Amino acid sequence: MFRRSLAGALAAGMAAAALLTGCGGGGDDATDGPVTLKVLTWEPGGTEYWKQVKTSFEAGHPNIKLEMQSVPFDKYPEVQGPYITSQSGPDVMANNAGLELFDRRGAYVPLGDKAAEITKDLVTYSGACEGFDTGKTCYGVPFSYQGNVLYYNKAVLTAAGLDPEKPPATWDEFGAACDAVKKAGKTCLALGLSGTFPAYWDFPEIARNYLTEDDIRALLAGKLSWKDPKLVAVLEKLAEITTKGWANKNAPSITMLPDGADIFQRGDAAFAGTIISDAVNWEAFGKALGDDKLGVTRWPAIDPAAPLAQKFSGIEGAVYGVTQWSQKKQAGLEFITWLAGKENGELWVKYGKGQPLNKNVDKALLPSSPAFLKIQELVAQPTLHAGVMLSGPEADALARGWQQVTLGQLTVDKWAEQMQQALERSPTKKQTK
Known part of the structure; x- marks a missing residue:
């Protein structure tokens, strides 16, 4: 897992004239010669894609040079946080759509009435707008579509005596498949519980079984208690994945990216729950396992x-926004x-192998991979992505609690209490209530 144009009147709270003059300071926008624009990113789509972005953009905009600062995804908050605190640093920064972005919205210039103009050719961009409502304040525009699927290794299923063309469709079938895979000497579900991955990649897929869209919006607004039986049931099923031994034993101590994904890519696990775009998608797995062995x-x-x-838990990918402190806003x-x-x-x-949001992309460029084509079927029935409704404190508490439950250090009821405390610490949700 932010954008704008060159004209001028942006803003929820900022005058257009101030915006285009670098908040009154003129800044590098007003100088002769190329402007150097500093961009903070974790390089969704990979290094080669971002090299092409830099080359192509600079070729068409000789007045602007891009200086890219790339940070590993799991270290990104540690690097971004001090920039926000000091109100200095990059001119453009990335954040995931949803509450991760909203938690940091004070760092970004709102789009104002420019949003509709910039996003007119995008399928959607509500994940960059407060309340997931394009009629409210928006802090950027994404360019990719994101969401969760379950990848599987057909060779591992076959070796376990399972039908590789009929992956488990129910929870009971999944449990039976995991038992068979374990007997065959493999891990069932490759998993890493450190960081925000459990919140974005696993929680939404369990939550869809218990929450309605109204419930998901209540979760966004901080109006659904973590002691509600629906959310407690979600936590119980997440715990079941590890306490029943369906995942690798070291899951509490590793991250999903790259460690958990590596388990799957090595052929040591039957399943991996990850995403449709960015670094650990169908293309990376297809290269590692062979397109003929990869299912989704x-x-x-x-x-x-x-x-x-x-339904499919869908959400826009990373959102890039202009920082409030930038002297190069134009x-x-x-x-x-x-x-x-x-x-x-x-x-x-072409280079990121992801799902584009721009409706005018040449369809002839889309990949012909069987996994990619299957994903196109799955994304046709989207629903709200519950994971991006979680605030930073909640995402942290979800991962930490799951680790503790897996290690036998915490009960699910105590986990729910910790989640509720995290909700009550969330500045964004306090303002929403």
């Missing part, structure tokens, strides 16, 4: 009759507007 499906349904159980607007355009959408497909 929805997570198994706990309650197949639940309203959202057969250049920043040019760059993030370009990111939302057709040219970058096609670079994203």
Whole structure:
């Protein structure tokens, strides 16, 4: 897992004139010669994609040079936090759509009435807007589509005596498959519980069985208690994955990226729950295992009759926004507007192998991988992504609590209490209530 144009009136709280003059200071935007724009990113889509972004953008914008600062995803908050605290540093920064972005919204210039103009060719961008509502304040525009699927290794299923063309569709079937895979000497579900990955990649797929869309919006607004039976049931099922031995034993001590993903890519696990775009998607797994051995499906349904159980947890990818402190806001607007355009959408497909949001991307460029084509079927029935409704404190408490439950140090009821305390510490949700 932010953008804008060059004209001028942006803003929820900022005058257009101040914006285009670098908040009254003129800044590098007003100088002769190329402007150097500092961009903070974790390089979603990979290094080669971002090299192409830099080359292509600079070729079409000789007045702007990009200086990229790339940070590993799991270290990103540690690097970004001091910039926000000191109100200095990058001119453009990335954050995941949803509450991760909203928690940091004070760092970004709001789009104001420019949002509709910049995003007119995008399928959606509500994940960059407060309340997931494009009629409210928006802090950027994404260019990719993101969400969760369950990848599986057909060779591992076959070796375990399972049908590789019929992956488990229900929770009970998944449990039986895990038992068979374990007997065959492999890990069932490759998993890493350190960091925010459990919140973004696992929690939404369990939550879809218990929450309605209204419940998910209540979660966003901080109006759904973590002691509510629905959310307690979600935590119970997450705990079941590890306490029943369906995952690798070292899950509490590793991150999903790269460690958990590596277990799957090595062929040592039957399943991996990850994402449709960015670094650990169908392309990386297909290269490692072979396209013919890679399968993709929805997570198994706990309650197949639940309203959202057969849906796809979809959300826009990383959002790039112009920082409040930047003295190069006009250049920043040019760059993030370009990111939302057709040219970058096609670079994203070609080099990032991800799902573009720009509707004008040449369909002939889309991959023909069987996994990619299956993903196109799955994304056709989207619902809200519950994971990005979690605030920073909640995402941290979800991962930490799951680690403790797995190690026998915490009960699920105590986990729910910790989650509720995290909710009550969330500045964003306090303001929403």
